[in-house]
Amino acid sequence: MNDTVGVSNDTWQWYREVIRSWLEDPGVHVFEGLNMTALKMDEAYMVGSSEINVGVYSVSDDCFRCPFKLQRNISAGEERVWVTSTARRSTWRVYANYTEQYVTAGDTSGLLCQLRPEMGEFGVYRLNASTEGCDIRTVREPVDIYLPLLLLLGVLFGIWILYGIIKLIMSRVRRTGKLRYGDKELAIQQRLRALDTFRGMAIVFMIFVNDGAGGYWWLEHATWNGLVAGDLVFPAFLWIMGVCIPLSVKSAFAKGVPRWKIFMHIVRRSIIMFLLGMSLNTIYGSNMLHELRIFGVLQRLAVSYLIAAGFYALTAPKYYTPPRVSGACGQALKDVLSCVWCWVLAGVLVAAHSVLTFVVHDPNCPMGYLGPGGLHDDWVAANCSGGAAGYIDRLLLGRSHVFQRSDAMRVYGGEPTDPEGLLGCLTSAVQALLGVQAGATVLLQRSHKARISRWLAWALVFALAGALLAGFSREHGVIPINKNLWSMSFVLVTSACCLILLCFCYTLTDAWRFWGGGPFRAPGLNAIALYVGHSLCAHLFPFHWKITNMRTHAISLVEAVWGTALWVIIAHIMAKKKVFVTL
Structure with a gap:
């Protein structure tokens, strides 16, 4: 009896997880002190810590040839938490003792590392920096934002099939022409x-x-x-x-x-x-x-x-009369x-x-500039x-x-x-x-x-x-x-x-x-x-x-x-x- 109840609970838990994944539910309200319900669409938490004073910079792939923008300054031994966008993939850089708002891509003085992490909605990520380098690892896995779209396509396809069947039946019942x-x-x-x-x-x-x-x-x-x-x-x-x-x-x-x-x-x-x-x-x-x-x-x-x-x-x-042409080329033209x-x-x-x-x-x-101006090509x-x-x-x-x-x-x-x-x-x-x-x-x-x-x-x-x-x-x-x-x-x-x-x-x-x-x-x-x-x-x-x-x-x-x-x-x-x- 207990085994049956256990299996039922496990099955119910599995269904709950499936439903949550289809609806982009992170599953928890608080994770390691972070309020997951405060995150908006295409957002994630970044938790940064460092052994030295560093500046954390990033640039989105959406911003072509743009300078890196400061995300946070982290003091030695300090832990900082901030929200970052996951809509587009970004390139991250960590510089030692940098506080400028922007850093050009060609500026590598004081560069500790450059990373391109795969980040997703409602994920939690930890950045660790030291004099030997840095890394970004996933603390909590993100949700899959494409499952709702897949579900929608399945529903629409089902409606289309059902509509076709009903229409076929109705057309055979009354053939009006x-x-x-x-x-x-x-x-x-x-x-x-x-x-x-x-x-x-x-x-x-x-x-x-x-x-x-x-x-x-x-x-x-x-x-x-x-x-x-x-x-x-x-x-x-x-x-x-x-x-x-x-x-x-x-x-x-x-x-x-x-x-x-x-x-x-x-x-x-x-x-x-x-x-x-x-x-x-x-x-x-x-x-x-x-x-x-x-x-x-x-x-x-x-x-x-x-x-x-x-x-x-x-x-x-x-x-209207078609042009009078002859030959293969004429017909083609x-x-x-x-x-x-x-x-x-x-x-x-x-x-x-x-x-x-x-x-x-x-x-x-x-002359002949075709760009968006602003940050493009480092101003x-x-x-x-x-x-x-x-x-x-x-x-x-x-x-x-x-x-x-x-x-x-x-x-x-x-x-x-x-x-x-x-x-x-x-x-x-x-x-x-x-x-x-x-x-x-x-x-x-x-x-x-x-x-x-x-x-x-x-x-x-x-x-x-x-x-x-x-x-x-x-x-x-x-x-x-x-x-x-x-x-x-x-x-x-x-x-x-x-x-x-x-x-x-x-x-x-x-x-x-x-x-x-x-x-x-x-x-x-x-x-x-x-x-x-x-x-x-x-x-x-x-x-x-x-x-x-x-x-x-x-x-x-x-x-x-x-x-x-x-x-x-x-x-x-x-x-x-x-x-x-x-x-």
């Missing part, structure tokens, strides 16, 4: 399901990222150079907007709409989008006129749409020849952007944040009218830079024009194989070109991949990703008709409504809520998924009721 949301979709010229599915994926992921993405840094945005998952959302919107331009212009011509009316509609839509974006800026920022942020996400979309759609509407043939003037415009925009980027500069800054260009792009924004818009809370400022310091500023509008328009090229393929090529093969070919070309510009590295290329500057390498690489995703969606939804777009198609039909709605409700219940302790990825992930799911449900209700919001 009607489109899911009624006749409204037939009025959209039987548009490709892949386009709405693609756009829906983008808006759903954008809402999830804006809701915090569970606190996982790689699901948000890169601080400066580099590319993470969150960086793909905005260019995806720009690009798919470009894809739809040839289709909508052709449809307007087919209805007999004059060219000038099409152009004026584009201008009107761009103005509305720009003003709406400025209005939304006041939700997160100041509404004081002398501090009002001028540019933003919708503003960038508006400018890019005006350039790409306006130019295409003015140059596209009224009666048929898509390009159909958009030849768009390619000319793209070339002009790239040339203008390159000249401005590498020639225009602040008189006190180096080599501390007040030159963003290079030409930042200089032009601060000069023409005013320092107080650009974005003031960027990740680059948080990590590097320096001057404010606007990730949706003036100079980046040129390359954003290029990205929209690359989307126009993909849309022209839909008009020219009627077979699924021809469309997919061309999109994949373009994806390969763009990916290689972007990687070459970036030097196949994050930091050392001629033009690094950078969302904040909207660099050409960023445009090419993200366009390649968009092409691959479109091929995936198109194959499943239009070629094989294996998938109807699932939960993403309805949000894609009302993307602008969802974007504005989730911005307006950024702090409103039930879309967002808090509990006393929001210190784990698990609870933040639940909150982000909850808010995102509500907007997906709203999108499906709107589609069911045939409510489609357009500008």
